[in-house]
Amino acid sequence: MAAYSGPPAYSPPPAPPPPARALDSLARVLVVPSLIGCLVALTLGLYGRLHHATGIAVNIAGFSSPGSVKSWLATGAALFAIVQLGSAAVMYGKVPRLTAPSWIGGLHRWSGRIAFLLTVPVAVHCLYALGFANYSTRVLIHSVLGCLFFGAFTVKMLILPKRGVPGWILPVIGAIVFAVLIVIWFTSAFWFFSTFGVHR
C-alpha cells in the first residue's frame, strides 16, 4: 500500500466568498450526491412511517432483548465514530506535534466501514420492527436523525471519490455525520443503558 499522501490539498480556512463560477462548479459536484442522500433519508422515513411495524425482527442470540443488542451495536458504532473523528483530525494536521502516519488513511477508512456496518442491523430492526415514531421528544429526535444519518452518510460516500471538491466540504459533511450519529446514540443506547442498567 502506498504511503499516505495526506488529504486532498487542505489549505487553511476556506477562502473568502468564492466567485460565482466557483460556486457554480461546487453546486455541480454536490447536487447529485445531495439529491440521492435526500432520497435515501426520505425513503427510510416514509418506509418507517407507512410500513406496519411488526414488533418482530431477527434477533441475535446471547443478548437479553433486542433493545440491548441494538444498544451495544450502536455503542460500537459510536466508538468507531470517535476513531473516525480522531483519525480525521490527524489526517488534516489538526493534532499538534503529530505528523500523520502512513496507516492513518487505512484506519480512517476501516473504522468508518465498521461503524457504518454496525449501524445497519440496528437501523433495519428500528425500521422493520418499530417504524418512525413520535410519541416522545426523544423518540422523535431519534427517528428523524436516524433517517438523516443514512442520507448524510450516502452524501459523504458519493462525494469522496469526486475530484475538484473544495477541501472544506469533506470535513463539514464528516462532522455532520459524526454529530448526527452521536445524538442518535444519546437518544437510544445512552437512554437504554441509563434506564435499565448496562448489561447484555
Place this chain on the structure above:
Amino acid sequence: MKRRSPIITLLVGAALAIGLWIASMVAASPAPAGSGSGYGASGSLATTSAPASQAATPSQAAGPSVTAGPSPTASGVLLGRGNFAGMDADGGAAVAIAIHNNNVVAYFCDGHRVDAWVSGVATGGKLELTGMRGARAEVSLASGQATGWVMVNGTRHMFSLGTVHSPSGLFRSVAVVHGKMIKAGWIVLGNGKKIGSLEVDPNSAAPVTGTAPPLNVTTLTAVDDGVTITAMPVDGETGSGF
C-alpha cells in the same frame, strides 16, 4: 479501485440491510402453528404456571390496603394499589400493570400479533409474574416507576413505566364471538393513545393473536367481527377487574 471503494461500502451496507430485512420478514411471518411467534423460541409452548385468567381474589376490602390517596407515590404503590402504563424500551409495544391489594395483573401487547397476560402477587415492591405459554415478568417498583422486563415467546422486553390514572390504564374483554372465545386487551397510555391485541381461543396452546378492534373508552365497548363486546377496566385504584 480507490475511487470506487466508497460506493462499495454503500453497496455492502445496502446488501446487509436487504439481507436482514428479508430475514426479518421471515422471522415475523406467523409460525405454522399460528402461534405468531417469530422469535424462533416457539418450542417453549408448554403451558406453565397459573392460567392468565385472573378472576381470583375478588376481595376488594381484604388485605392491608394502604393507599396514598389520589396520587399513588412510590410507597403508595408499593403497599398496595396503582396503575402503570407505557411503551416498552423498543417503543414497539405497550405494557400496563395494575396492582390492587398487592394482586398484580399485567398485560403486554404490540397491538398486532404479540401479546401476553401475566399475573402474580407483589412482595415488597418486587413483582414476579407468570402467564400462559411460558410468559413471565419481573418488575420492581421504585420512585413511582415500574421497571423490569416481560418475557414473551422467548424474547425479553424491557420497560420502565410511569403511573397512570383512569381513563388511562388497562382494559380487558373476554367474550364469545361467533362461537369462539376471544380475549382482548387494551392499554390506554397517559397520552390517550390506545394499543390493543385480541386472542382467539386464548386458553389454547397457540391462540391466533391479532389487532383488537378500537375500544370506545366512554362506553367501554368495541365491535369485533360485527359483535359488540364489552370491556372492563383492570384498575388497581378501584379494584375493578380484580
